Amino acid sequence: MDKLQEVIKYLKGKKVRFADAREHLFREREIYTEDTRVERITEQNVSGVGIKVLYENGWGYASTSAKDPASLKKAADKALALARHADKAADGRVELAAEPKHVAKFATKIKEDPFELEISGAVGALLEAGELSLKGKDVIKANAYLVLRNMRKKYANTEDSLIETDVFTVLPEIQATARANGEVKSRHYWPAPMNAGYEYFRGIDFKTNARRIAAEAREHCFAPSCETGPTTLVLDPEHLSLTMHESVGHPTELDRVLGYEESCAGRSFATLDKLNKFKYGSDIVNLVADNTLEGGLASCGYDDEGVECQKWHIVKDGVLSGYGVNRELAHKLKMTRANGTTRATKYSDVPITRMPNLYLAPGKKPLSFEELIADTEDGIYIEGMGSFSIDQMRLNMQFGGDAFWAIKKGKLAGMLKNVTYNAISYEFWRNCDAIADERAFRRAGFITCGKGDPMQAAQMTHGASPARFRNIMVRRAK
Ligand SMILES: [Zn+2]
Structure with a gap:
């Protein structure tokens, strides 16, 4: 034995x-x-x-x-x-x-x-x-x-x-x-x-x-600063990976929702009464948790509670439809099975509910990245991750980026600098009106997602196709 x-x-x-x-x-x-x-x-x-x-x-x-x-x-x-x-x-x-x-x-x-x-x-x-x-x-x-x-x-x-x-x-x-x-x-x-x-x-x-x-x-x-005011944003997959991580992934960890986890990065607005009702995004927004994704950073076959890794929707057709759930809290949702996303980083760490691989599903209508830009009269295209902050209920958020381009008359028209935007998390996703199709899907992800006390750093994949968000408040960073 x-x-x-x-x-x-x-x-x-x-x-x-x-x-x-x-x-x-x-x-x-x-x-x-x-x-x-x-x-x-x-x-x-x-x-x-x-x-x-x-x-x-x-x-x-x-x-x-x-x-x-x-x-x-x-x-x-x-x-x-x-x-x-x-x-x-x-x-x-x-x-x-x-x-x-x-x-x-x-x-x-x-x-x-x-x-x-x-x-x-x-x-x-x-x-x-x-x-x-x-x-x-x-x-x-x-x-x-x-x-x-x-x-x-x-x-x-x-x-x-x-x-x-x-x-x-x-x-x-x-x-x-x-x-x-x-x-x-x-x-x-x-x-x-x-x-x-x-x-x-x-x-x-x-x-x-x-x-x-x-x-x-x-x-x-040499880039000019952006103008302050509401505008249209097109966000690349790497940038979106941080946005979805902070505004969707963390708020839908059930232990955080129920107040079992608070000390690192707060609680959540995505409470149980909102399940299967709350408009988390527009109808085209599907956010999929998938710990069976081949090559995904959270894909480990079985989690540290002995539960098989699974795939489920966090947001389906714009509606909040699931959480990351461990074996102890599954009954609070009348779930008969946890969804296999409880992990520990090292042997001395207690396994806790961790964000699964989480991605924005590609748009269902044919739309290349180039067509998405061509369809955008005026706005800003952002690539990569920069600074960010989000409040303790995961509502009021602010993001920068790694590089920014003006979009003018459907074309990328030179770089901009000092771009930040802020939004309420669900309003941001509700303002998503176009997602490029699967040809433009790219992965990103983290190995440094902090949670727990003492803190554990976990890893998970994100992914998206470039997507467009209307009427987002852009500010000039100082
Ligand atoms: Zn994190």
Whole structure:
């Protein structure tokens, strides 16, 4: 019998209602280059076992970096003792949604394991991108960045599930900074972060993009400021990924909605009374949660509650239609099953409800990006992410961007600078009147989504086709 199953058997003998044990390896390599030198390379290799116990109506969690049977038993005893204490203060019965027994394996499809390769190849590619950016006129700084991750887990619970997962993640980024015309402006190229092998990194065209961002950083220095006032925005997939993350993804985490999570990034306006009624966006807005998305950063086969990853709508035809739901809170929605989006970042972290892969579904009518711009008389096109803020109920939001272009008479007409816009989150999505079709769909995503206390950084993919939003208040940043 596996050592995790041994500890589960031990806890079953202690009359727990539920328990699971998760052996969890978190390996991460980060490479930063600055100009033509390596700025730093860091490596984390953290592993251990986390054990969660439900005793009557109290939860306990304990973890250990030592994986021998005696240490596991000690951690199990500690989790059990904590659960017994918690039970004394329990407020009502814990209802745990059922989940079928899974004896399964899941692995990211990779060709090359990045941790098996010499680091020099990746360093060389980043430095070459930096060199090319620095050849651009007035470019004063080039930065490049690569994160490689491997999360390997083994999971066992009192329902006899035994699940092994092996997930690889690649996240690259390059940036150029120019100084000209009394301004300093940066521009980045951020290929979609993917759950993939090293072959994904090899396939990225840094050369063309290093030259492009160098030129655009300089052009940005000469761009006029935008006008303040309501206007039409066309937003690119990378920009939209941050907008949907903050105004849709976080407000629809059910623990946040119900007040179980508040300390990091607040609560939510998207309360349960609004489910299947509230107009979150216009009729063409469909926001899809999909932890089965191949290569998605949150695609891990099974979550850290032993629940199979799933696909569901958060917003369907403009209406709020779902949340990210764990096993404990599913009954609040009369759901018979959680939707498989509870994750922990490291072995010592308690699994919590995390944002799934979340994307804006492409428009159903044929519409290319070029046709979308041509159909827009006047407005601003924004690419990439910049500064942002949103209030503690996830209503009043403000976003910048990485680069901005004026749209005049259906054409991109030169860059703008100092563009920010603000909106109430659901009014923003209600003002979406066109979405390009699937040909223009691109992915983006995060590996640094902070939640919990102590904070855990989780990863998830976003995606969209460029989309148009009417009557959005644009302000000139100072
Ligand atoms: Zn986040």
